Amino acid sequence: MDPFLEGVILGVTLAVLFGPALFALIQTSVHRGARSGALLAVGIFFSDLTLVFLCFIGALQIISNEQNRLVFGIISGFILIGYGIFTFKRTVSVMNNGTAVAEKKPGWVTYILKGFFLNIANPFVWFWWISVTVGVTSTYGDNTRSAVFFFAGTLSTILSTDLIKVYVAKKLKRFLNEKNIRRLNRIVGILLMAFGLILMGRAVAYYYHLL
Secondary structure, eight states, rough: HHHHHHHHHHHHHHHHHOOOOHHHHHHHHHHOOOOHHHHHHHHHHHHHHHHHHHTTTHHHHHHTHHHHHHHHHHHHHHHHHHHHHHHHHHOOOOTSHHHHHHHHOOOHOOOHHHHHHHHHOOHHHHHHHHHHHHHHHHHHHOOHHHHHHHHHHHHHHHHHHHHHHHHHHHHHGGGOHHHHHHHHHHHHHHHHHHHHHHHHHHHHHHHHHHO
16 A cells, blocks of 8 residues: 555544544634634644654654653643643633634744644653554665655644644534533543543553553
């Protein structure tokens, strides 16, 4: 099978997985609109691209160390929990069309950086790309061109599906009111805090060989 097509298939598989970045993507699209959601998706794309590059130059040696994995997991967990608490407590006023009324809209760089760091702070995203990189390397060997086409297919598919999610979230905005958005904030906040606790728990469990 063509390496690019194989990458597309993998990208579609990854697109249906739920994670903190997905919930943040939907929430941002609902609160700030399609443009802000698209910028967040671009940040997620660049974080995945960075991780693929780091895995190829040997970052897996860092994350594969048990103590480094523990530290990384705990720090990442605290980041997600903190962001979850902020999201849970966030209050937003909306207009009749469901658009959030914000006191000050962040710049485009803010959304890109938010997507970048929210995605890259998840150690399981690291483990995912490490596993994929190892598999691709073992499959294509020193055929760098095939590996590049594979990851081009994967990353472009992830970005495309994220943009589709942004579009869908925008369409749902007309059905939202202040009460529903408050509920969305609380649901997303709880999910982010849960992800953070799971990351910390698994990091500790792996360190003490409980898993």
